[in-house]
Amino acid sequence: MRKRFSTTMRIPSLLLIASIVAAAWSVPKVAPPRFVVPPVMADSERAPMLAAFRGNLIGLGEAPSIHACTLAMAPDGALLAAWFEGSREGASDVSIRMHRYPAEFFGDWSVGATRNPVADPLNNPKVDSWQALTREQLQTLTSRSIRKLGNPVLWFDAANRLHLSVVSVSLGGWSGSAINQLVSDDGGKTWIDAQRMILTPFFNLGSMVRTQPQVLQDGSIGLPAYHEFVQKWGQWIRMTPGGTVLHSAPMLRYEGSALQPAVVATSPTDAVAALRTGGRPPRKVSWSATSDAGNTWPLRPNESTRDIPNPDSSVAMIRLQDGSLLMACNPTAQGRSRLQLFRSLDDGATWKPSCTIAASADASQEYSYPALVQARTGLIHLGYTWQRKAICLCTFSPEWLDAPDDGAAAMEHDASKVLAPAAEAAP
Amino acid sequence: MNLHAVYGLFAQGVIVAALIRLVRMLFGKARLKPHGAELWLPVMILLAGSAEGISLAAHVRGVWGDPSVVTLLILFLFMLQPSWLPVKPRPSTCLVISLPLAALLYVPLFLPIPTVQGGFYAMGFTPDRLLWLLGMVCLGLLIAGRLDRRWSVLVALALFAYAGRIMESDNLFDYLVDPGLMLAMAFLGFTGIWTSLQRRLKAI
Numbered sequence: 001m002r003k004r005f006s007t008t009m010r011i012p013s014l015l016l017i018a019s020i021v022a023a024a025w026s027v028p029k030v031a032p033p034r035f036v037v038p039p040v041m042a043d044s045e046r047a048p049m050l051a052a053f054r055g056n057l058i059g060l061g062e063a064p065s066i067h068a069c070t071l072a073m074a075p076d077g078a079l080l081a082a083w084f085e086g087s088r089e090g091a092s093d094v095s096i097r098m099h100r101y102p103a104e105f106f107g108d109w110s111v112g113a114t115r116n117p118v119a120d121p122l123n124n125p126k127v128d129s130w131q132a133l134t135r136e137q138l139q140t141l142t143s144r145s146i147r148k149l150g151n152p153v154l155w156f157d158a159a160n161r162l163h164l165s166v167v168s169v170s171l172g173g174w175s176g177s178a179i180n181q182l183v184s185d186d187g188g189k190t191w192i193d194a195q196r197m198i199l200t201p202f203f204n205l206g207s208m209v210r211t212q213p214q215v216l217q218d219g220s221i222g223l224p225a226y227h228e229f230v231q232k233w234g235q236w237i238r239m240t241p242g243g244t245v246l247h248s249a250p251m252l253r254y255e256g257s258a259l260q261p262a263v264v265a266t267s268p269t270d271a272v273a274a275l276r277t278g279g280r281p282p283r284k285v286s287w288s289a290t291s292d293a294g295n296t297w298p299l300r301p302n303e304s305t306r307d308i309p310n311p312d313s314s315v316a317m318i319r320l321q322d323g324s325l326l327m328a329c330n331p332t333a334q335g336r337s338r339l340q341l342f343r344s345l346d347d348g349a350t351w352k353p354s355c356t357i358a359a360s361a362d363a364s365q366e367y368s369y370p371a372l373v374q375a376r377t378g379l380i381h382l383g384y385t386w387q388r389k390a391i392c393l394c395t396f397s398p399e400w401l402d403a404p405d406d407g408a409a410a411m412e413h414d415a416s417k418v419l420a421p422a423a424e425a426a427p
Numbered sequence: 428m429n430l431h432a433v434y435g436l437f438a439q440g441v442i443v444a445a446l447i448r449l450v451r452m453l454f455g456k457a458r459l460k461p462h463g464a465e466l467w468l469p470v471m472i473l474l475a476g477s478a479e480g481i482s483l484a485a486h487v488r489g490v491w492g493d494p495s496v497v498t499l500l501i502l503f504l505f506m507l508q509p510s511w512l513p514v515k516p517r518p519s520t521c522l523v524i525s526l527p528l529a530a531l532l533y534v535p536l537f538l539p540i541p542t543v544q545g546g547f548y549a550m551g552f553t554p555d556r557l558l559w560l561l562g563m564v565c566l567g568l569l570i571a572g573r574l575d576r577r578w579s580v581l582v583a584l585a586l587f588a589y590a591g592r593i594m595e596s597d598n599l600f601d602y603l604v605d606p607g608l609m610l611a612m613a614f615l616g617f618t619g620i621w622t623s624l625q626r627r628l629k630a631i
Contacts, residue, residue, distance in 0.1 A: 009569070012579035016565055019586035023599070024558045026590040139481050143432035145489030170489035195431075198596035201548055202606055203492050245597045248549045 030246050033238060033293035034217040035265030040323035046378055049109040051399035052118045053355075058099060060390035065089055066097075068210070068314075069383035069391045071373040072154035072162075077103035079375070080188065081383055082132060082152045082164070083391050090173070094149045096166060098132040098188045101393075106379060109397055132188050138168055141194035142180060145170050150177060151210045154188070157241035158219040162188055165209045165223065175229045179207050181243040195243040205229040210260040210314055212373075214294075217268070220246060222294050224261040224273065232257035232278050236294045251275070251288045251297040258286040262317040264325055264348070269293045272301070272348035274315045274327060282333060285310045287348075305350045308342065309333050316370040320398060321378060327351065328370035328382055335363035339370060339384055343401065354401055357382065357394060367392070431595045435493040439484040440470030442494060445502040466506040493594055495605040496585040513577035523623065526616030533609040551598035558599075 059066050063085035072080045079101040086094030105127065107117025132152075139146045150167030157163060164182040167174075179199065182191040199207040206229025214222040216238070223237045234251030252258040257278030265271040271294065275286040285308045289299035313330040320326055325344040330336045331353070341354040358367035370384040379395055386392040444466045473484040494502070504511050536547045550557055561582075568574040582603065588594065589602040596602070 009574065009576055009579075012576040012583070013569055013574065015583040016574075016579045016586075017562075019583035019590070020558055020562045020565070022590035023586040024555065026592070027553055027555055027558070028597075030553055136480060139479070139485065143428060143436060143481070143485050143488065144492075145479070145481060145486040147489075196595050198492075198594075198598060198601060201598070201600055201604070245552050247552055 028240075028244065028246055030238075031218050033220065033222070033247075033295065034268040035222075035271060035293055036215050036217055037265050037267055037319075038321070041321040043322070046321070047110045049378060049397035049399050050111060050113075050116070050118070051397060051403045052109065052116075053394065053396040053400050054106075054118045055392055055394040057386060057390040058393050059083065059085065059097060060386075062097065063087070065091075065094075065388050066390055067385050067388055068151045068369050069371045069385065069393075070152050070154045070212075071371045071381055071383050072156060072212075073373055073375055074100075074162075074187070075156065075160040077375065077377070079103075079106075079373070079381055080154050080162070081391065081393060082154050082188070083383075083385075084149055084152060089388075090148050090150075090169075092135060092148055095131050095135065096133040096149060096152045096164070098128075098130055098154075100128040100187065102126055103375075103377075106375075106395055109377070109379060130189060133164065133166065133182070133191065135168075137191070138166070138180060138194065141182065141191060142168075142196050144196070147171065150174065151208060153209050153212065155213050155221075157221060158215050159241065161185070161241065163241070164188065164191065165213075167208045174208065175206050177206060177208050177228070178204050179209050179225060197237075197239075197243060197245065199225065199235070199237065199245070199248060200227070200229070202229075207235075208259075210369075211262045211316070212318075212371075214263055214265055214271070216293070222263065224251075224263045226259040226261065226275075228259065232259045234258055234261040234273065234275050234288065234297075236261070236263070236290075236297060238294060247295065249294065249296055252286055252300075258288075260314050261288065262315050262327075264317050264319045265293075266319065266325075266347040270347070272317075272325075273297065274317050274329075274348075276312060276314050277310045278312045283310050283312055284308060285315055285329060289348075301349070306348070308351060311335055314369045316372040316382075318372045318374060318380075320374055320380070322398065326354075326372060326380070326401070328357065328372055328384070330368055332363075335365075336368035337361075337363050337365040339367040341382075341401065355396075355403075357384070358386075358392070430593055434593050435488050435595065436474060436482060436484040437470065438494050438499050439487040440473040441466065441499060441502050441506070442491075443473060443487060444469040445505055448506065460509065463507060466503075491607075493596075495608060496588040496594070496602045497581050498605055498608040500581050500584060501608070511577060513575065513581060520623075523616055523619035526612040526619070528616075530609045530613035530616065533604065533606075548598065548600060551600040554599040 065088045066085045069083040074080055081099045082096055084094050085097050109117050135146050135149055146168045148169045153165040155163050162184045166180050167177050168180055169177045179197040181195045183193040184191050198204050206227045209225045211224050221239050225235045225237050227233055236249045238247040239245045251261055258275040260276040261273040263271050263273045271290050273288040277283040277286045287301045288297045289301050290297045309331050311330055311332050311334050313336050315329040317327040325348050327342040331340050332338050337360045339358045340356045342351045343354045344351045366387055368385045372382050374380050382394040383391050448465055474482055476483040585602045589599050
């Protein structure tokens with residue numbers, strides 16, 4: 001027995017022990033996660049702004065179908081917007097389009113400025129527009145066939161490097177999708193690194209992304225993702241900026257169809273997530289929460305205080321500089337013909353309706369897939385799909401949110417009205 | 428092209444070569460013996476041929492993704508050194524029972540069904556505990572004299588591959604198992620049971 005072991009088993013055994021040690025050595029050392037939560041800024045800490053709203057259609061006429069806008073603030077104060085466009089959603093000619101709006105594009109919104117940014121905008125705004133990613137480019141970057149592109153999400157890591165998380169499908173419909181991570185060092189003109197995220201063991205089917213990630217204190221990223229294979233459910237992925245997955249945790253996995261989680265951190269350990277609800281009506285915005293910085297999402301907050309209808313449509317949510325939460329969604333039982341803002345002053349426990357952004361009596365009209373971001377100046381940017389023909393990029397000040405919702409900003413489905421600046425509300 | 432792409436594209440060539448050989452064997456046109464040309468020819472064709480600006484291997488890769496390292500090694504042995512395959516045409520009773528059992532466990536534990544997948548598969552992203560468990564199991568099998576040297580080498584190579592992150596995945600499970608391997612294990616296990624039953628029936 002001893003001789004047999006020594007001759008046939010010694011090398012395999014040693015090899016196995018060495019491999020286990022090597023594998024254990026390579027396991028990433030993960031520190032407990034902590035959210036980055038900027039301190040609440042008092043009103044006295046920033047200059048008062050005009051209570052105004054400005055809306056522009058962008059991308060109109062560039063492609064027959066335009067959808068799924070994402071927004072990100074560049075370190076220099078520029079606004080980056082991206083969406084997918086092509087002959088139709090899911091077509092092989094769909095590509096990712098990007099726009100870059102320099103900070104001066106939005107003008108000076110402070111009270112008493114010489115030039116009103118809404119009534120008298122810049123005549124020659126320097127807006128960059130380019131095709132950021134095509135299906136063929138992603139094929140080459142990821143060394144695999146890609147049949148179609150889907151939702152893009154732009155974000156900056158702690159080192160101010162631009163990333164693009166984008167959905168792609170190689171086979172079948174959206175349930176066969178996967179997430180790709182790309183990095184750019186030239187503001188999204190070219191992508192130098194691409195990585196397919198492997199999130200499920202079953203041919204990596206059904207992983208998608210739609211909403212903004214959270215940067216954690218150690219520089220890692222919390223990416224809200226979701227699955228559409230077999231069942232729809234949200235997933236929290238913690239990863240390095242390079243795309244190495246450190247942890248994944250399911251969100252609302254027992255509650256039926258809840259997807260596209262929009263996550264906002266309210267303290268270093270707490271965060272609340274609002275999710276689009278699929279399945280059978282009546283549908284309402286689904287909620288989840290974490291108290292351990294995303295390690296687990298076991299909390300099912302009391303939904304009676306957050307009873308907001310959701311017609312199986314994407315939700316956007318951010319935390320403003322004053323500590324309140326702002327959400328944009330379609331609060332209708334059916335159809336996406338009304339886009340409205342909601343605000344919470346108690347970390348998402350209760351929500352009050354705020355201004356209506358777009359509304360139509362015709363339920364077939366679509367104002368959907370909102371994306372929200374707040375600039376360091378305090379300006380809030382909202383982008384959303386306008387009739388699948390354009391992206392409507394809206395800019396407004398926090399003061400405008402406090403103005404009564406008299407319908408002045410509500411946009412009809414008429415393009416000329418959308419392009420016309422809304423009436424300035426009294427501060 | 429990075430290391431992940433090299434692994435993934437090369438693996439597609441090996442998979443296609445193995446599938447071709449399997450089909451030929453089923454129709455009695457090939458036998459289980461080493462044959463390098465049967466492996467390298469499809470590999471070269473898939474890597475060199477191109478359509479839509481990417482290689483044929485990249486097209487195949489888009490269909491089913493990358494196999495686990497264990498699967499790739501088994502396919503490699505199947506093509507080049509069948510005598511070293513860890514599963515014989517007449518597997519032991521232990522394997523006959525454990526293979527389909529492992530395959531049956533794989534379905535609920537690894538299918539992306541939210542009720543189960545979130546916990547188990549996610550352990551593979553930071554597999555400290557899994558590696559401890561694996562070490563203990565291996566030690567136990569070694570002491571009991573039940574450690575199979577072929578499986579040991581295959582698992583060891585997969586763990587080294589994980590340490591070097593030669594695949595796109597950061598999850599340890601993706602280096603060890605995949606749906607194709609589980610399907611093959613289930614097939615081998617069930618055919619083993621069937622053969623065993625037939626033998627016993629004949630004996631009666």
